[in-house]
Amino acid sequence: MPAVLAAAWALLAAAFLAALLVLRRQQAPARRPGGGISGLFQDLLRYGKTKSGRGQRPAWLRRLQVPKRWFTHFYVVSVLWNGFLLIWLFRAEFLGGSLPSWIQHCLTCTNIFPSAHEHFSALLVLLLLWLHSCRRLAECLWTSVFSNGVIHIVQYCFGLGYYIAVGSTVLCQVPTDVRNGKELSVQICWYHIVGVTMYIWASLHQHRCLVILANLRKSKSGKVISLSHSIPFGDWFETVSCPHYFAELLIYVSMAITLGFHSVMWWCVVMCVLFNQALAAVLSHEFYQKNFSSYPKHRKAFIPFVF
Structure with a gap:
């Protein structure tokens, strides 16, 4: 079972990496958005706001x-x-x-x-x-x-x-x-302390970023006033479009540290999270750049100052 799980995580990470590379290389769709193989590929990758603006999708995809x-x-x-x-x-x-x-x-x-x-x-x-x-x-x-x-x-x-x-x-x-x-x-070993400390730090930032996103749709009294999307500011949003995804990666890295660095199987999980979250971040970054002309040019998609 451990060998099967490790292989499964590695294959899944490779699949997400391949999808990310295809998405990055893909130019304007050759077919009508939502149709054919390209439409199915995009539909499997995108969710939430990143599905919007791609034209009317076929009925079978909407089901x-x-x-x-x-x-x-x-x-x-x-x-x-x-x-x-x-x-x-x-x-x-x-x-x-x-x-x-x-x-x-x-x-x-x-x-x-x-x-x-x-x-x-x-x-x-x-x-x-x-x-x-x-x-x-x-x-x-x-x-x-x-x-x-x-x-x-x-x-x-x-x-x-x-x-x-x-x-x-x-x-x-x-x-x-x-x-x-x-x-x-x-x-208790030193890497337990390092891992838990990193976990708490990343979790706090992830929560702050999720609160920032939620507050974009609320009034000062906490009442929901809109379901539209806006440009978030504050905390790690100043450097990346999706800091909550970056924090998710750090949380899994912190667990790898807590395991003592040497669990190959868990590093396969980390790689899976890395490419999965990077893929989602690229799509969100694309959405912000496409829909907001004033979107900060210096922001990266996923990892501050890197990607």
Whole structure:
């Protein structure tokens, strides 16, 4: 299972990279927007505001879309699934319990860590992932103001499965003895502190940026007054168009650090997040530049001063 997951994440990262390269090289569509292979490709990549302005899409494509506000479902699934895994792993770590047999059956027992005490890293990363999902769920419910944008049903299904796969990937980092119920001591390492600190820093900035986006559609009293798009300013928006995507990448990098840098499987996840978020950022950056003539020229799409 770990080898399969690692290969799947690597292939997924390669697919997102290929899509990004095709998108960057693609000139004006040779066919009517929304039609043919090019239209299907664009429809699979774009969501929300980046789908607008591309002409009338065929009826069969419109049937394959769901409201963007259904993003909330991703985090509901993540909170439930990764919370379940967190409880079982906590029991195995501190109470001498073992993971359910069906989970152990799915995970080939491989001891990823070079030293026994580093089993705590997996528990810590799973906790960070669960907290991240809880925060994003709360933001979807009480902070973000969703427009009438849509996402493709394939994107929706991918999002539902994504956090299940991510949680399972973290579980693959757990050494064999912990899975079988051997209680081990906790030892905090320097990279745990660095990783958690970076996680908190990136999470705070991501939340601030999401609040900035939400406030563009609210009055000073907090009432929603518009669903239109405006140019955001403040925090990391001063340097990039999509700082919340950049913060998402940093959050996953922080988890790689918390795992001790050496988990190849998790770095495959990071690469997947990198290219996925870069792809979404390029599309959003394109939208802002196309629709706002006064859009700041110095802003990059995704990574400050770089890309």
